[in-house]
Amino acid sequence: MTRMRSIHPLPEIALVVLLAALIGVAWNKTLLTDAWRGETSKAAVIAQPAQAAEAVPMPVGLAQAKELHDSGQAVLVDARSADSFTKEHITGALSLPLAIAGGKKPPLPKNVTPDTIIIAYCNGFSCHDSMELGKFLIKAGYRQVFVFEGGLPEWRDAGYPTAGGAS
């Protein structure tokens, strides 16, 4: 009855955490590679064919989105409702609400070609519409589609220009 379990739990905890880390990283290798590239190297993101295996748009960070936007290399599309767009949107963005983009061909201007870099955004990380819109645009034949997951909130918080009716 007085036998003590002398095994210290710490090594075992470390082992379990390590195991989880290994499985998690291996399981999500592609995602992590994409996220890493999205963060560190703009060139790497753009040089890579946007949709190698699966039709999921890759993420771009705030800095990249801003750079691509400012240099005119990318078109930003706003996946939120037309109402929200009218109230406030990233300056220069096009409105393409997910709800109306569901048709055969997305209503984008003629100068947006299949090779134009398109960055979809909506209300930040809690909003999945930009990801859905991105997937749809890829299906519609656009080859360079990205998602700016921080969306309007992150853009606004960074003090970058927005446009719209309210104030």
Next chain:
Amino acid sequence: MKRIDFVTLLRIALGGVFIYAAVPKIADPVAFAGSVAAYRILPYFWNYVAAAVLPFLELICGVLLVLGIRVRTGALIIGALNLVFMVALASAIVRGLDIDCGCFRQGGEKTTPWLALARDAVFLAMAAAVLRYERLRAG
């Protein structure tokens, strides 16, 4: 005997909750990364690392608890995770972030940080009870 049954039940329930929490996150790591990022605690890339690793840690510990293997390790990690979750939730509340806790299924109905905090406190108490019983049994 009654007491043992209750703690066993508690252990299996807690393990089950963590398995249930892990599966949708493993299925949709991008959405979970978004939930993690919404807390605005980690730098960009590390949100993805957390989203990749955390669910598997939950899954492994959940399985350990359900099967009754290495219970102390599983319960200790789950307790620690709950503490981390609670700190994150509290910081979200303090900073006035209106976000979904991202605890279980991603997207869909929103769970407020306050509710999630209360829920995590219950899980923490369950982990503590399991640990206490383990210590008694082992001692």
